[in-house]
Amino acid sequence: xxxxxxxxxxxxxxxxxxxxxxxxxxxxxxxxxxxxxxxxxxxxxxxxxxxxxxxxxxxxxxxxxxxxxxxxxxxxxxxxxxxxxxxxxxxxxxxxxxxxxxxxxxxxxxxxxxxxxxxxxxxxxxxxxxxxxxxxxxxxxxxxxxxxxxxxxxxxxxxxxxxxxxxxxxxxxxxxxxxxxxxxxxxxxxxxxxxxxxxxxxxxxxxxxxxxxxxxxxxxxxxxxxxxxxxxxxxxxxxxxxxxxxxxxxxxxxxxxxxxxxxxxxxxxxxxxxxxxxxxxxxxxxxxxxxxxxxxxxxxxxxxxxxxxxxxxxxxxx
Numbered sequence: 523x524x525x526x527x528x529x530x531x532x533x534x535x536x537x538x539x540x541x542x543x544x545x546x547x548x549x550x551x552x553x554x555x556x557x558x559x560x561x562x563x564x565x566x567x568x569x570x571x572x573x574x575x576x577x578x579x580x581x582x583x584x585x586x587x588x589x590x591x592x593x594x595x596x597x598x599x600x601x602x603x604x605x606x607x608x609x610x611x612x613x614x615x616x617x618x619x620x621x622x623x624x625x626x627x628x629x630x631x632x633x634x635x636x637x638x639x640x641x642x643x644x645x646x647x648x649x650x651x652x653x654x655x656x657x658x659x660x661x662x663x664x665x666x667x668x669x670x671x672x673x674x675x676x677x678x679x680x681x682x683x684x685x686x687x688x689x690x691x692x693x694x695x696x697x698x699x700x701x702x703x704x705x706x707x708x709x710x711x712x713x714x715x716x717x718x719x720x721x722x723x724x725x726x727x728x729x730x731x732x733x734x735x736x737x738x739x740x741x742x743x744x745x746x747x748x749x750x751x752x753x754x755x756x757x758x759x760x761x762x763x764x765x766x767x768x769x770x771x772x773x774x775x776x777x778x779x780x781x782x783x784x785x786x787x788x789x790x791x792x793x794x795x796x797x798x799x800x801x802x803x804x805x806x807x808x809x810x811x812x813x814x815x816x817x818x819x820x821x822x823x824x825x826x827x828x829x830x831x832x833x834x835x836x837x838x839x840x
Contacts, residue, residue, distance in 0.1 A: 535567045540649070540705045540740065544620055547647045547701075547744055548573070552615030555639060557600060557632070558622035561587035569593060576614070578605045601626055606635050613641045620649040621740075624679045633695035637747060646697060646745045649705075653682035656729045656736035657714025660721050673713045674739065685741050697745040707739040 533539035541564050548554065548568070556577045559565045561584050568575050569591055576594040579585055588595055598605035600622070617636055623629035636646060651674045658674060661667060669677040683691075685702065692699045709718040718726065730736050 531563050533563065535570075541567075541620075543703065543705075544618070544647060544649055544742060547645065547742070548616050548618075549645070553613075554616045554618060555609075555612075555614040556618040556620075558619070558625065559588065560584050562591050562593075564618070564620065565591055565593060576609075576612075600632055601628060609639055612639055613644070614639055615641050615644050617644070617646045619646065621651070623648065624650055624676075624681045624683065627680055629681055630691055630695055633691065633697065637696055640747055642747065642749070644746070647742070648688070648692075648745065649740055649742045650683040650688055651676075651679070652684060652735070652738045652741055654684045654733070654735065655709075655712075655714075655739055656733070657709045657712045657718055659729060659736075660709070660717040660726075661714055663721065663725070664717055666717060670713065683741070685735065685738075685743075688741060688743060692743070692745050696747070698748045699743045699745045701744040703742040704735070704738045705740040705742070706737045708737060712739065 531541075533541045535542050535545065545564060545567055551572060553574045553576070554568055556565055556568070556575060559577045559579055560581070562577070565575055565577060565588065574594075575591075576596065577588055578596045578598055578600060579588060580597060580599045585595060585597055596605050596608050598608070617640060619632070619636075623632070626632060640646065653674070655674060658667075667675070669675050669679075671677065689699050709715060712718075721729075
């Protein structure tokens, strides 16, 4: 498998594929800057829809594919300054950085540079793999963190993100993240299914109950340049939000432990009720047996008594 083959795919632009959902975040028309498009699976759709697309790519195989699409190509490494210099003075209505930042050594420097290429009301659309995916956590629990040809642990990934980490980096680089979306994938259908299946049931339950995003395979975020609030206010708000999230997570963990304890008490109570019900049934059976013996004894007495009474009558009449 070549490096291009790994990122070449087809999808229904009108369907619910992840790439289609990303493209639906674009404005109806305008100039789009796409970073690291690979062979151009998403680029082709944008061209067909009438967008004016500029791409930044450095893979020779991908560049050949992109040339056939008729887009403006900047052949440059995103971690160099070449592409920044060549785009000087340009502004775009949208910038796509989909499955790109995780391949960079310094993704924050790219996010810093992008601000001057964005129209005031433009949108930065990002997607990144989620390193907090429960499949990865299951593998770590078993001591496994093996890189693969593609997927969340693609061997070319240099950075790993959670939602919180991505949000923090955007705010530090002067961006305001305001819209999130998720690509959810059941663990059983992922490359980590073998790890997930061997975890004890209680561990799978804990992973899925404590974290509501345990099955998020990728995050999408739409960010804009702040209009009203200065950067320091955004950072302050983010710091307060992180404190609230930490408190919420602590409450979730406490609630989960209390919930587990409650379930154990409920189970013990149910078992005790079953024992009491069984003993009550035994008592009723004994009482029923005693009543039956009493009735049998009375019946027997009635059978024996009449001959004696009959003799008394005969003597009186006699």
